[in-house]
Amino acid sequence: MTRPMTITEKIFADHAGLESVKPGDLITAKVDLTLANDITGPVAVKEFKKTGAKKVFDTNRVVFVPDHFVPNKDIKSAEQVKMLRDFSREYGLKNFFDVGKMGIEHALLPELGLVGPGDLVIGADSHTCTYGALGAFSTGVGSTDLACAMALGETWFMVPETIKVEFDGKLNKWVSAKDLILFLIGQIGVDGALYQALEIGGSTIREMPIDGRFTICNMAIEAGAKNGIIEPDEITEEYVKGRCQRPYKFYKSDKDAEYSKILKYDVSEIEPQVAFPHLPENTKPISQVGNIKIDQSVIGSCTNGRISDLEIAADILKGRKVHPDVRLIVFPGTQDIYLEAIEKGYIQTIVKAGGAVSTPTCGPCLGGHMGILAKGERAISTTNRNFVGRMGDVESEVYLSSPAIAAASAVLGEITSPEKI
Amino acid sequence: MTKTWVYKDNVDTDVIIPARYLNTSEPAELAKHCMEDIDKDFANEVKQGDVIIAGENFGCGSSREHAPIAIKASGIKAVIAKSFARIFFRNAINIGLVILKNAELPDEVKKGDEIDVDIENGTIKNLSTGKTYPTTAYTGSIKELIDIGGLVNYTKDKLGNSK
Numbered sequence: 001m002t003r004p005m006t007i008t009e010k011i012f013a014d015h016a017g018l019e020s021v022k023p024g025d026l027i028t029a030k031v032d033l034t035l036a037n038d039i040t041g042p043v044a045v046k047e048f049k050k051t052g053a054k055k056v057f058d059t060n061r062v063v064f065v066p067d068h069f070v071p072n073k074d075i076k077s078a079e080q081v082k083m084l085r086d087f088s089r090e091y092g093l094k095n096f097f098d099v100g101k102m103g104i105e106h107a108l109l110p111e112l113g114l115v116g117p118g119d120l121v122i123g124a125d126s127h128t129c130t131y132g133a134l135g136a137f138s139t140g141v142g143s144t145d146l147a148c149a150m151a152l153g154e155t156w157f158m159v160p161e162t163i164k165v166e167f168d169g170k171l172n173k174w175v176s177a178k179d180l181i182l183f184l185i186g187q188i189g190v191d192g193a194l195y196q197a198l199e200i201g202g203s204t205i206r207e208m209p210i211d212g213r214f215t216i217c218n219m220a221i222e223a224g225a226k227n228g229i230i231e232p233d234e235i236t237e238e239y240v241k242g243r244c245q246r247p248y249k250f251y252k253s254d255k256d257a258e259y260s261k262i263l264k265y266d267v268s269e270i271e272p273q274v275a276f277p278h279l280p281e282n283t284k285p286i287s288q289v290g291n292i293k294i295d296q297s298v299i300g301s302c303t304n305g306r307i308s309d310l311e312i313a314a315d316i317l318k319g320r321k322v323h324p325d326v327r328l329i330v331f332p333g334t335q336d337i338y339l340e341a342i343e344k345g346y347i348q349t350i351v352k353a354g355g356a357v358s359t360p361t362c363g364p365c366l367g368g369h370m371g372i373l374a375k376g377e378r379a380i381s382t383t384n385r386n387f388v389g390r391m392g393d394v395e396s397e398v399y400l401s402s403p404a405i406a407a408a409s410a411v412l413g414e415i416t417s418p419e420k421i
Numbered sequence: 422m423t424k425t426w427v428y429k430d431n432v433d434t435d436v437i438i439p440a441r442y443l444n445t446s447e448p449a450e451l452a453k454h455c456m457e458d459i460d461k462d463f464a465n466e467v468k469q470g471d472v473i474i475a476g477e478n479f480g481c482g483s484s485r486e487h488a489p490i491a492i493k494a495s496g497i498k499a500v501i502a503k504s505f506a507r508i509f510f511r512n513a514i515n516i517g518l519v520i521l522k523n524a525e526l527p528d529e530v531k532k533g534d535e536i537d538v539d540i541e542n543g544t545i546k547n548l549s550t551g552k553t554y555p556t557t558a559y560t561g562s563i564k565e566l567i568d569i570g571g572l573v574n575y576t577k578d579k580l581g582n583s584k
Contacts, residue, residue, distance in 0.1 A: 026562050043446045043486055050573045052582030069444060076444035126484040126508060142486035142512035148576040156562065190431055191478035195507050224478060226507055279431060366440040366483075387435040387482060389458040 004254035006162045007229055008197040011137040011251055015120045023161040023260075030154050031061075032119040032246070036146055037105055037362075038066035040124030042083045043143035048150050056091050057153030060245075063095040063114060064088055065105040068362040073369040103334025103360045106130040106218060106302035111334055116240050117232040118249030122149055127302050127384065129220045133213035134240060135232030135250060140221060160226045161260035163193050166202035169268040174418055176312075177212030178304060178382065178402035180204070181219040182273035183265070186283030194224035196260060199253065204267045205230060210239045211306040218303045219384050222280040272417055274380075275400035278388045286405065286417045296327045296379040297410035298391075299403050300358075301365045304382035305333030307340050309403040314346035316407040316418050317353040323413030328355035329364060329371045355410070367391045373398075380409045423470050423498065426456075426463060427532045430476035434509065437480065437488040446487060448494035455491040469496035472536050476502065476527050479520075480509025489513045499538050501545060501556070503527055514563060515572040521545065521556040 002020040005013065013021045015029035036044050041064050048056075056062040064084045069077035081098075088096035095114065102108065106127050109115045117135040121128065126140035141155070149155040167180055185192070198220045205213065213230050220228025230236075232250045240248060271285035299305075299313050310332060322328045330350050332338040338360065341347045347357055364371030365383040373379055373392030379399065381391065386398035399415060408418040436458040438451055445451070456463035473492065479502035480488060489512045492500065499519040513520045519540055526545060530536070534549040543558035559567055569575050577583045 039440075039443045039485060039487075043490075046446070047573055051576040051580060053576075053580055068440075074444060080444060080446075124484055124486075126482065128484075140484040140508050142484055142489075142508060142515060144486060144515040144572050145511055148572050151576055152579060190481060191504065191506070194478065194504065224481060224506060366435070368440050368443075385433075385435070385482060387433045389439055390435050394458045 004256040004258070006197065006199060006253045006257040007135065007231055007251045008137055008162055008199065008227060009159060011118060011120055012157065012159050021159045023159050025159040026156060027159060028154055028156050029120055031122050031149050033061045033063060033115060033121045034146055034149050035063045035065065035105060035109065035121065035123035035125065035128060036143070037068050037125055038070060038077065038081045038084060039068045040143045040146065042080045044124055044147040044150065045083055045087045047144045047147035051148060051151050053151035056093065056150050059092045060094045062093055062150050063109065064093065065097045065102055065108055067102060067104050067360065068366065069368050070102070070361055071099050071359065101335065103337070104302045104305055104362055107305055107333030107337065110134060110214065111336060113240065113243035113245045116244035116246060116248035117236060118251055122146060122155060126221045127218050129225065129227050130214050130218040130302060132217035132220065132227050132229035133210060134236055135230060137227055137229065139227045160195055160197045162197040162199050163261045163263065164259045165198060165200045166262070166264045167204040167267050168202045168264065169204060169266045171204065171267050172271065174272050174404050175267065175270055176402045176404065177208060177215040179270060179273045180267065181216045182275050182280065182283050182400060183270050185219065185223050185280050186273065188223055190222060190279055190281045191224040193220070196225055198223060198225040198228045200228060200230050206233060209308065210235055211308040214306065215303055219280070222384060272402060272405050274405065274415060275386055277386050277397040277399065280384070280386060280400060289415050292399065292415045293378065293413060294326060294380050294409055294415060295377040296329065296371065296373060297406045298329050298364050298371060298379055298381040298383060299406050300331030300333065301362070301383040302333065303384045304403050305331060305337065307337050309382065310337070310341045310346045313403045313407040314349040316404060317355065317411065318349050320353055320411050320421070322354035322410045325413050326410050328410040329358060330355050331358040331364070332360055334360055364391060380406045380415055382406050423472055423536050424468065425530055425532060425534045425536050426460070426467065426471060426473045427530055428459065428473065428475040431478045431481055432475050433482035434480055434485050434488040435482055438485065438491040443485060443487055448490050451487050451491035452494035455495045464495065467495045467497065470498045471496060472538060473497055473500045474502070474527050474530050475500070477504045479505050481506035484508045486512045486516065489516055489518045493518045499540070501526060514566060517571050523554045523556050526554045
């Protein structure tokens, strides 16, 4: 009889060819897919060449998505992307996504069915943990780790302990997946799940559409977690059926699996959340935010750039105008999301309200380009980090929130709930 | 003389090397802007062999390997912290930046204190106060990885490409 295991442990065991694993085990596991972007990819390419490898482990499973500084913001960025483009051609990679066909990596890969339930995925980007929403193990690594996995198709892991989080109850009006994950980070802190798996479930999550699940797993890293993961179910099946390019497998945690901690929250007690500068753990419920004027509102990113995020923003902006002192910048996650938002009229609504809509890019989220803050400026943003200088000048400030709060705040000119506009 | 640079908890990768400088991966270029957003003096005044000491969760945030690369290229001999963020930990090991854990030193050290780090024996001595602190030496597969010269050499070996 093997020991009862969590979903994360089961995925590790299968990919390591072992009957069972336990927290603390150092294992070598096969990876189903590797991913890098235009910041981390060039370093990975250089390290890959140092290994002397003649080919990548699988030309279908080594993916490059230039998304951070694209469309190329300057000559150096253009060189970085070109390095990935050239490498992709030279090594025959099937999945290199250039401007016009790309998306923000963590919105794009699930949409294309390149990742699926039961996969073990590593990406040279910390928000690779997003795919846990499909019941995959996925985690961020650095460029050297990635380069070696590109060559070998495997890498080493320490099996993490798992924290189980259960959200139960009915969500209040204007409370979304983003609010739940911000609330959780506020509760446990930015290192509250350090080195651990964060398994998220409960009745609220079982009823949550896939977009919200992506948002939650995306920010597991902001609690220091190795991965965020949600057990796959009918909602997952509906999303991946006919979409996944490879066979997939549903893993579920055993009933008597061991957890380092079990946290339970009644979501009916949770308000929309805002994370104050300069850490995602500095959360306050919207009722306690006070009067905070903003200069910019940013809606999009790998956290909140999906169609349902744009829908809620458009609903709030319909028939309203962005405050004269605010720049609203909206960036859809992928070309397909962009197109769907055009077809559904969301883009028209946002532009009519006085918002700017950008091609998919990570630009403003990390202070790269397309929406940098000056000294003393303040933004409300649906992105995932509000570190010092994250969106621009060291003396600028970022407040994190859901798309509903960011859209309403853009209208009022200060941080607010949609109820107040 | 080994001098210390002391920081608090949650030093994130965005302040270690701000994203606006990530359009290059040249170590010397990155070093010019290392720690710039929390310490304007660091890049100008850091000397070969200096040590960074910080609190919990050092290197949290992004997966950018540019962060440990920038620190290493600044001449920093070791980073000592109460704890490290996971991706930063792996990256540092992979590129050969020495990182050590100690729970007390970060609270008892002052910027500029002279520090002696003995990596082989796993001890840290604050020469300014005379106090010695233990740190855990690496063991098992992580030590093997360090001994072979990092992950690239390990991979080269595995592919049969080592001379």
